[in-house]
Amino acid sequence: MQAFDPLDRPIPNEDNDQMMKRDDLVQAIDGMTPVGGYVLNAPMSNENYDKLENMFAEEEKHCIEIGERFQQTAQEKGQDFTDKYEEEPKVKSLLKVMKFFAENQMLPSAEVNLIRFEAQIAKTVKLIKMNKDFQTQSNVGQYVTKMIRDIFKRKREKKYTQLVKILIEVQKYLDENDKDLAGVVDPTREEEIKN
Secondary structure (H helix, E strand, C coil): CCCCCCCCCCCCCCCCCCCCCHHHHHHHHHCCCCCCCCCCCCCCCHHHHHHHHHHHHHHHHHHHHHHHHHHHHHHHHHHHCCCCHHHCHHHHHHHHHHHHHHHCCCCCCHHHHHHHHHHHHHHHHHHHHHHHCHHHCCHHHHHHHHHHHHHHHHHHHCCHHHHHHHHHHHHHHHHHCHHHHECCECCCCHHHHHC
């Protein structure tokens, strides 16, 4: 057999070993000048990616549970409730980590996860405010506040059958109590809420 090398390099033999040894390779890699860049890639297997996604989902679930406790406490204490959900250490910490992952494009889903979590924080803050006013609301207002909490909870839990039942119940209640909605719902949003 004859080997052809277009660069006409000499063919190494046992005495002329041209391989780089492991220690030399490690030293060459460690001695390289790092290159800065905007994007930090984190290559990983599908299994590790799923584990990381599940860890984020678990942390988000804990933050949602904190938000539900805040809502319940706000409903009980009313205007005396002064805690801020967005300042809760676990919520702030997760938001900071999610922003880091999104800004550095570390995961394909990082930006979507961040947007979803920021929306969840904003929604929770609004629900806490509604629950702080719970004691001063009319019966219709209290019903609407409870139903809004239930709707978001069922949607988040992906219990769509229960969600549809609640939405039908709310629609029926709104139709029956249409005249009592004055003062509970901003008139410019009444049609939006009924739909």
